[in-house]
Amino acid sequence: MHETVVEMLARNTEHAEKPDARFDDIQNTQFPDAVTICCSDSRVLQDDMWGNDVPGEIFTVGNIGNRVTQxxxxxHLVSGDVMFPLWNTDTKxxxxxxxxxxxxxxxxxxxLTEDVIQPRGVKYCLEQLKPHLKEALDVLPEDELSDVAAINHxxxxxxxxxxSRLVESEDVPEDVTxxxxxxxxxxVYSDQRGKVHVINVDGExxxxxxxxxxxDIADRIGRLWEYGRTLTAEQT
Structure with missing residues (x-):
């Protein structure tokens, strides 16, 4: 067995040695409070970023580019892995x-800016990001930004x-935030690595x-880019 899998199984032993009672109320059902759609990047700790180690609280969806549609x-329809908790587990x-x-x-x-060779599966995912990112390039203040800064914008x-895809979808229940x-x-946003910054609520x-x-969360709200102007670090 590959050493990586052996190490993963060793860490799973530690996980499984935690109290079994964690699963008592959810062995046959689930009612997660939220569904998160995250990039599947290995540096994005989907549960840990929320301090969550409780099974049943967060329905996690991951893909490259944190895409919500297929x-x-x-x-384009909201993907089934996002819709499932919104329709079937009363997630709001x-x-x-x-x-x-x-x-x-x-x-x-x-x-969009140069020739890039990628496997067909990756290219398929990138094709779903290209149209709206191309639109963004047309309004991005590119002369003022390095490539790194442009990418974060x-x-x-x-x-x-x-x-916007979720807010505008007829499939997503109206009472979902x-x-x-x-x-x-x-x-980029602060000197606290791993901090989550809110940039959009229901399309606002x-x-x-x-x-x-x-x-109550005003200090957690901030953007690098409000379209039409680039914010300074002090403004975020």
């Missing part, structure tokens, strides 16, 4: 989580796009409005 013969919160330095957004950016734009956030481990992206409407 192309079908009927057009969906959180789209992008992250600084996103590899999928970086590769899509390169795909596009991370926000991608989160906003995914949130949709939040867009960025997980930062590159000291104006920072001042979001802070006024959510005073």
């Amino acid at each position: 192309p079908t013969s009927m057009g 919160v969906a959180v789209v989580v992008g992250h600084t330095g996103c590899g999928a957004v970086t590769t899509a950016f390169q795909y 596009l991370v926000e734009y991608n989160v906003d796009h995914q949130v 949709v939040v867009g956030a960025v997980y930062d481990f590159q000291d 992206t104006d920072v001042a409005t979001l802070q006024d409407e959510n005073p």
Whole structure:
């Protein structure tokens, strides 16, 4: 057996040695409080970022680029792995989580600006990011930004796009709250690596409005880019 799997199984032994009672009420059912749609990047700790080690609380969905839809013969539909908890487990919160330095957004950016060779499966995923990221490039203040900074702006734009897909979908129940956030481990938003920053709530992206409407988490709300102007570090 590959050494990596052996090490993973050893860590699983520690996990399994925790009290069995964690599963008592959820062995046959689940009612998670939220569904999170995160990038599947290995640096994004989908449960740990929320301090969660309780089974049954968060329904986690992961893919490159934290995408919420899939192309079908009927057009783009919210993917089944996102819709399942919203329809079947009475989950009322969906959180789209992008992250600084996103590899999928970086590769899509390169795909739009230069020749990039990728396997067909990866290319298929990038094709779903390309259209809206191309739109973003047309309004991005690119002369003022390095490629690294531009990519982190596009991370926000991608989160906003995914949130809008959920908000505008007829399949998503109206009473579901949709939040867009960025997980930062590159000291872009603050010096606290791993901190989650809220950038969008139900399609609203104006920072001042979001802070006024959510005073209890006002210090967790901030953006790098409000379309039309680039924010300084002090403003985020």
